[in-house]
Amino acid sequence: MSDEQGRFGIGVVGAGMGAKPHALALQSLNKDIAVLGVYRRDAALRAQFCQTYGFPEAESYAALLADPRLDAVLVVTPPNARETIVAAAARAGKHVLLEKPVERTLAAAERIVSLADEAGIKLGVVFQHRFRRASRYLAEAVAEGRYGRLEAVHLVVPWWRPQAGYYDQPGRGTVAQDGGGVLITQAIHSLDLMLSLCGEVSAVTAMARTTRLHQMETEDFVSAGLEFANGAVGAVMATTASFPGGPESLTLNFAQATATLTAGNLTVRTMAGETITEGEASQGGGGADPMAFPFDWHAAQIADFADAVRHDRQPLSNGHTALQVHRLIDAMMVSAEEGRRVELS
Template structure:
């Protein structure tokens, strides 16, 4: 069992670090931040001064620090493989931003490396920690909603061209793709955690004239699920000014609709239940316009997993399921035919 106070280091201080740092400030006490590291010396100094946390001069210094239980890794996907190998060799547990890697084979190698080293790998797919998401998971597990028959997923988000003008953004070399792997991975992971696996997809992806970028900013697919349900998804960052993502499940006893953090259940007897609330999700002009609550709860779960020697709620292996689905969608779009999803 790890120490009661879990000590973490933070690696990577770009845009995605904002909710992590805010969450860690709220969690000081049961979780201690051993220090920060990024290759950008100016950014490192500024964040160390702003937070009062120490600055490491290298990843090796984190590996050599006996007080550090694990690292929160917030780098771009193309910077992960060597860092994970270094941390795993040192026996440091890892909580990693999504996606795991730029493609499925790399993601699978990364998960296997952590498993072989005996280190815990958690993944930041925080949509599962919303109140509405957890309430829907409970409804499905209890059987109250009944078998799921149809699924409708929509992510009508907006990103200005300035977002994709950042070096590497929306490229295969750095990000591994566009809207699917960078934005839609969140709601696809949530969907799979509720519905179970998809077995087949028929898809189309494209880059609209609204963006100058290498990868796709639009994707749509028809899906067949292992439980017999059918579904559709559309995800884009070309839907100005951006609207909250939604996931609708049509089942025998009612229809459940998750819109951002709010769950509305329309029961067949005419009653209606609501859990959670609508909140900003980063779907508009500001990608980081959302609260840190879900990150806070996810980080807290990861620390508790280390403390009690159990898997976190979202393991690296669990996160692979969304990668498998995205790989199948991309292949289907490329080849123009129905594709079976890797089991």
Template structure:
């Protein structure tokens, strides 16, 4: 299958490497708002894939081409113009998180693709780690028992230079700060285990460590629809940065997922560790992670298109984490607990 890459920012080369290693998928072409940047990018990645990818002149040219799907890596504020054109052309879309800057805008994109019958999947690559899948299996078989309490931590660090990039950490381009740009991955993964959050009480702030518009520190208490309770701490002001983690305290034991490893502490005191540790981009270098998880996302999407089966994460499913982020922000602004809107 042929894929086209739209948006050539920080994560684009990760997708190039993932496409090179993927089975049954190739990079057919690239598109950027800046033609010169696109040509330079194509030349730079040619040694990775063994050839210079085609540089599309504009979006209509890509939409009219024979590419099988598009991988959308633009900032979220650029999606409103691109997605309709791809949907009209019947091009399936694999989109980097978030879907859009707000839950309402994200919902409009999802509904547009659904109405056009165009598959839309979101790149939540943390779901593809083996340890993440091992934890899902343990929960589905009931070995850990029901979840009683949840601890979610994203103690990341970003230098000020990261936020000096035009628009980064603003509501106009990104839709917010640490929640929608960094913690969204961990929150999405946590929701696959816990089910929905019903109610939150939160505080979101910008610390003196960053000059930026949106939040770089969040703490929240979570009431889950299942009856479990939980806590969230998310930050890009936690120097030097550490791995994000999800800890589930269940009736038969506790499970801690961090750095690609799953540590199990059973009720009888025995412990076991599954998976291999790996970088996740929590420190000063946001790209310090393997492209293998992106490869798995791409292969999953290509297989879903080829075999007409469900993808790992649909746009509709991604709205759950958008709704939670929206509730956390509303709770902080109001200074009280709020319900998470379905």
């Protein structure tokens, strides 16, 4: 498969607010990746989106899947629509790249990952923070053991989302559409990056609340203590009630250095007196505009996914790695609801 020019053929399903960085990324990758069609149920909004970015429309999801040039679909719908979309792609033998989260619940996410495995298709999950230059530099350092053993972790996500214009939108912050609040909708990116660098969490003790700044069904503030499988300890604070919103920050204390990732920038201070910086100046989407970040990271992830399909390997961020962050979020919410320490099996 592929188009007439030998490019990787991809279709887009869903074209709402979250599709903008994907569209810009796909435009930048058009020498190697061809957008063969975009499907959204609202025909007028679909036409507007396609006109804006110069993509062809697909009259239906079935028509998109029937295109023999199609290698994969990029799914940018709300998480409550995922299972049937992935199942149809699997039946058609098309690979799938999903916007996070995999689904609203851990059980549904596990079903989707199993479905992809059984069909033999690649399942990528969009966690673009892994693809920042600073994140990649630190991941390489951790893999090499450059700074010694990891001892402690501190993650802060001090974001802001207004009631008007964000939580007042139908379905926003509900279990039925989003599956939860700040953890599964916003902090999931930082939690996934943390796990990719620090390894799995073995136990968690958490507190979750909805502040008086928002009227919503789900949580907008969470704090938690973490115990990692490798013996490190950690703390997490995540919120969308911190006006005007600031960059997320992940600090890793190693035996020989401290590394801090603040949005897309890394600073490492070693006990030998060296200071290392890496990254790029960028916004992180922590304020009222959730799309205030560059599309480069999305482009890098889409390119990795296409390469994984072509070379029959797992994408860097895939269904199985995504299940780790789903299990952590599930454990944090159980701990908060039941007021106890929860072990992750």
